Amino acid sequence: MLTGSLVALVTPMDVNGEIDFPTLRKLVDWHIEQGTNGIVAVGTTGESPTVDVEEHIAIVRAVVEQAAGRVPVIAGTGANSTREAIHLSNKALEVGASFGLSVVPYYNKPTQNGLYQHFKSIAENTALPTLLYNVPGRTACDLSNETALKLAELPNIVGIKDATGNLERAAELVKNAPKNFAIYSGDDASTLPFILIGGHGTISVTANIAPKAMSEMCAAAAAGNIAKARAINDTLQGVHRHLFIEANPIPVKWALEKMGKIQAGIRLPLTRLSENAQPTLLTAMNEAGIH
Template sequence: MAIFKGSGVALVTPMHNDGSVDYDKLKELAEWHVQQGSDAIIACGTTGEASTLDDDEHIAVIETVVQQVNGRIPVIGGTGSNNTQHGIFLSTEAERVGADALLVVTPYYNKATKKSLVAHYEAICSKVSIPVILYSVVSRTGMNLTPDAVAELKKIPNIQGIKEASGDISQIVEIARLVDEDFALYSGNDDQVLPLLSVGGSGVISTIANIAPKQTSEMVHNYLTGNTKAAVDTQLAQIPLIQAIFSEVNPVPVKAAVSLLRNEPLNYRLPLGEPEEATMERLKREMTAYGLL
């Protein structure tokens, strides 16, 4: 059964000028997404700069979002690691602070075999009781979750879905063929939401939802309720803005876009930094065209 249907925002993590986490702004962003109609919030994913947060910050970010949301929509904690024991620690801590589910990326860099990959996920899942969403993003991790691997992993009881960000539509279709209706398929690519929904997907874990949460949620629900024309119109209208927010490595442009929307800095932590001026101009142009500025 899907943890959520619709649009889950892969939330940016606001930071002070010195790079420390700005928990007050984080609360404001979480509240805004609840009010704007996001169907779930994913804290400490790629877009949340999780790879540069230390463990205390990582858990504090998830806990802050959980407390602000207060059960109104699901909060999903990103807790993947290339170190299985570290993944277990982050996952159990995220469950302890109230996360409704976990987003667990494949173990990057190590290049595990399918057998050891399954053992990795079994080890994490055995220590938590909340649902787990697999996260496949080969461009980041160097490891693709193949359809046959997903078919094997879905046998683990609390693995209940996948964020599929390979960009390979043929692979997504094959995964959809191999899983059942109780296994949630979420798009990890904002420009491929409707193709994924067309083969039985449940929604999107979205980057663009950081600046267009209402529109992105409505797009998914329009499609799921049969209003396909409206959904297609939204998907196509978003493409130039999606291209702008991925014109540099994520989350650099989208965090700048959130800053433009809020008219306040959210800052970055090295090795990420401010986008190029041309990127800023493109963001302003496309956000204006889309009616956000």
């Protein structure tokens, strides 16, 4: 089972919004050097809503090629169209992804039965192992624990990213899920307690700018070294919070730009971090020793 800190990787772009593949490859190398345990390519943090299918698969291919087997690559394969999600899953498998991360369908608000049938259809029509992704704050649709646990019984549904930030729900998943079903936090601020109650790791936005710290914090928490894990997490609390001062990935792309890691590119309808928000995030970065 894949454990630890998995980065929800941004998609670097130039000032015109074109994908910057050389920088993408450099980010992959940097994350591996810093101890990141897995890389999520073209998830929602990677601006999946604004890249077309050809770009989407090209990004996954580039990340797989650059990772070269050093860490697993999880491809964002979600869509609010079941057919599109299946297509993306099969294409990601073709270019070498190890897993797919499939978000709860957004906007069309299916019933729990619709969600079950959606993910069941994906599982039955691709050989790519699939992780569920529940983020009701962004999708306007909540995958219930009951439905998630029912899906966990399917052979090709292998885990879930739970971005609810609700530790009571997480504890229920940990208690009742099959032993080999991976449960990841999708909320950086609650990742530490999430792991301490039995979660297997995190799919993290913070790891974009603090990969070593997130990896070490997850490892310490999993090993039961609460003092070390808490000390690391304490330095990151401001970053966890203020990376969402505007809609993700606006703040994290600005932070990476300030660090000299990427160019100032982002696609509409997202825009560069507002000037009023920049000092707040910069202060949090400085407090965490991120430069």
